[in-house]
Amino acid sequence: MRIFAPVVLAALALSALPIAAQQPDAGQIPVTSTASPAIQELQKVEDNWSSAITNHDQYALELVLSPLFVDISAAGVVTTRDQQIAELINPANKGDASATLEQKIITVRPLGDITVANGTYTFTHRVNGVVLEERGVFTHVFQRLHGNWVCVNAQRTAVRDEAPKSGKASKPKSQAELPFHIPLFSKSDKNKDQ
Secondary structure (H helix, E strand, O other): OOOHHHHHHHHHHHHHHHHHHHOOOOOOOOOOOOOOHHHHHHHHHHHHHHHHHHOOOHHHHHHHEEEEEEEEOOOOOEEEHHHHHHHHHOHHHHOOOOOEEEEEEEEEEEEOOEEEEEEEEEEEEEEOOEEEEEEEEEEEEEEEEOOEEEEEEEEEEEOOOOOOOOOOOOOOOOOOOOOOOOOOOOHHHHHHHO
């Protein structure tokens, strides 16, 4: 019986390994998959936000943006909820029927009543009669407020389109002589020896 007890204990220990391996680390933040209910729920908020921009709907925009909302545009312009609404209802912008916003959530990280969503966006609008399309990625921070999700912070980063590739690849040349100056080893010192 002495041999049997260690074998049983070893078998129990080995059977617990897969369970322990499935548990996330304490420091690891769970990220939801694209089919998760959290992404679907927040995608509806993003769709309402996009619809509010496209339809110049002040009330719908007020429902998705927190009174504490801060936005950092791809150009680095910081605006508040009130400034976003004022821009939306500005008569000069209401005539732009081409203005559309499409936002697609890729990941969601729930942190209690706060959720961080990352995704992609496409913003099409008219500037001086020319239709422009801006593509990029975003990070939106949502807070559950009175049973609904509202965005408290948004940051966008524009993604550059790659230039069409020609037959020959060229590397961009630096305009700087050296990345930093070392007094003992500058170009002028090297030229004296040659």
